[in-house]
Amino acid sequence: MITKTDFMYGWQCHKLLWWRRHEPDAVELQPDRVLQDLFDQGNLVGALARERFAGGVLIRHEASRVERVRLTADAIVAGAKVVFEGAFIADGVFVAVDVLVRGDEGWHLIEVKSASGQKDQHIPDAAVQAWVLSRNGIVLSRIDIMHLNRAYRHPDVGDLFARTDVSADVTRIVGEMPELTSRQLQVLDGPLPDVRIGRHCFEPYDCPFMKRCWPQDPHHISRLYNVGPVKAAGYMAAGIHRIDDLAPDAKLPWAARRQLRALASRRLIVEPTLTGALDAFDAGPLGFLDFETVSRAVPVWPEMAPWQHAAAQFSYHESKSDGTYRHAAHLAEGPQDARPLVAERLVEETRHAVRVVTYSAFEKTQIRALAAAVPSLAVELRALEEKLIDLLPVVRDNVYHPDFLGSFSLKSVLPALVPDVTHSDLVIVNGLTASVEIARLLFVADRIPRDERQRVRKDLLDYCERDTWGTVRLLEVLRAMAG
Ligand code: SF4
Incomplete structure (x- = not known):
């Protein structure tokens, strides 16, 4: 038997499906904090979606699949107008439908997604359900994807959900389902299939087995x-x-040409233009800024859209006249809107800087978002935006080290150019994990033991500080190179 989830993995790649089913304990499949958070947010969206349908019968997950199928049949025979998680099996395929609504001309199938728009991959997802239902004698009159509405603003501007009618798209491919599902069942019965790497390794989702398949x-x-x-x-x-x-x-592109030269000569390439590119960084005091943000499927702070990022933490270094740096940091606490205090602290700390260095344009977008969210500090935040200066394009346009491996992200550039600044001793080493950990601290702190809360706060502060300190040191190294 395959489930709808299996089918979607198999739709992406037979090898991925095979590994998931034959090696369910593979280290690549163990959910980390980021994945678990995605599941949790999906569950929250699903529960909120169900509230939109009065009087629905929920088929509980805890029962066995066969029992769930029986309970679903019983609910339909008993005249249920709405069924949540209705379970069906046909030809070795098990599906549980998010919402089924009884209509005059048939049932209305609604697949709930936490994405803020309908995506291509939602069509086969709905099609396999439609096919299994048709094999069970369920007549469908309409098929919708119910997704988050990107025009919604918390708490009451527009509707949190929007629906897209995908009936025609599903009808177009539903006839392929018998062959596709039976092929997947055959693959699972056989040895590991030979699938070449390609675009499907990233679409619709990054495959967790990339390290096994892609050359290093x-x-x-x-x-x-x-x-x-x-x-x-x-x-x-x-x-x-x-x-x-x-x-x-x-x-x-020029950066790729420089990469080719660096790989051929196996050495660092520094363009003579680096000196001029660094002129803009001469003014002082010079600040260095990095944000960490939270992003929730169902927004919790005023005027926010689904999945919108909001600054909840920053780290800031500023050069002093004696050649050292002062450091300031802020990390929000509690579930209330973090942005006013972030904005206030930010304006205060950066007041004396002549220019403020970032690494990427992300900080600019966050300062603009803060200006919109905290109108009382909009003028000061716009002034701060004017001071921003991005170091990433300077590296990209003037420097290449063979160890960059084609990327100019700070995590790729620092180990090659500034080996004394490493992230390897940190517990949190990427922005996604930081974002999820901040959300845990802000919104479910009561479920985290006090010791752990303090430890996670320190891990977050260490991580963000390392990014700004890394930028400080990177600029020093670039100046030395230019010299
Ligand atoms: S990395 Fe690509 S080829 Fe390998 S299992 Fe994943 S999707 Fe399939």
């Missing part, structure tokens, strides 16, 4: 700067698997 070769074509999954798959289809396979006259 630093010269692999997927390591070329500015090559995403689509371009990498295109290169591989054309027989170009390594960066060295590229034709000498291949059209590439």
Whole structure:
């Protein structure tokens, strides 16, 4: 038997499906905090969606699949107008439908998604359900994806949910379901299938088994700067698997050309233009800023949209006349709107800086969002925005080290250029985990033991500080190179 979830993995890749079913305890499949948070938010969205349908009968997950199918049949025979999580089996495929609403001309199938729009992958997801239901004699009159509404603003501007009618799209592919599902069942009965790597490894979701399938070769074509999954798959289809396979006259961005030179010579490349590019960083006092944000499917603070990011933490270093730096940090506490205090502390700490260095444009977007959310400090925040100066383009346009592996993210650049600043001793090492941990501290602190709360706060403060300190040191190293 395969479930709808299995089917969707198999839709992406048979090898992925096979591993998930044959190695359910694989280390790649163990949910980390980020994945668990996604599940939790999906469950919350599902529960809120059910509140939109009065008098529904919920088929509980705890029962066995066969029992759930029986309970669903009983509810339908008893005349239920709405069924939640109704379970059905046909030809070795098990599905549980989020919402089924009885209508005059048939049932209305509603698949609930926590995304803020209808996505391509929702069509096969709904189609396999529609097919299993049709095999059970259920006539469907309409199929909708019920997703979060990106125009919604908390708490009461618009509706949290929007629906997209996908009946026609589903009808178009539902006839393929018998063959697709029986092929998946055959694959599961056989040995590990041989599937070549390609675009499907990233679409619709990043495959957790990438490290098993993709070469770790630093010269692999997927390591070329500015090559995403689509371009990498295109290169591989054309027989170009390594960066060295590229034709000498291949059209590439300048940073990629510099990468080719660095790989060929196996050394760091520094352009003479670096000196001039650093002129803008000469003014002092010079600040260095990094934000961490929270992003919730169902927004909790005023005027926020689903999944919108809101600054809840920052780290700030500022140069002093004696050549040292002062450090300031802020991390929100409690479930109330964090943005007014973040904005206030930020304005206060950055007041004397002539320029404020960031690494990427993300901080600019967050300062703009703060100005909109905290109108009383909008003027000061706009003034801060004017001071921002981004170091990332300076690195991208002037420097390449073979160890960058095609990326100019701070986590790729620091180990190569500033080995004394490492993230390897930290508990939190990426922004996604930081975001989920902040959300835990803010919104479910009562479920976390006090000791753990303090430890996580310290981990978050350490992580954010390391990013601004890394930027400080990176600028120092770049200046030395330019010199
Ligand atoms: S990395 Fe690609 S080929 Fe390998 S299992 Fe995942 S999707 Fe399939």
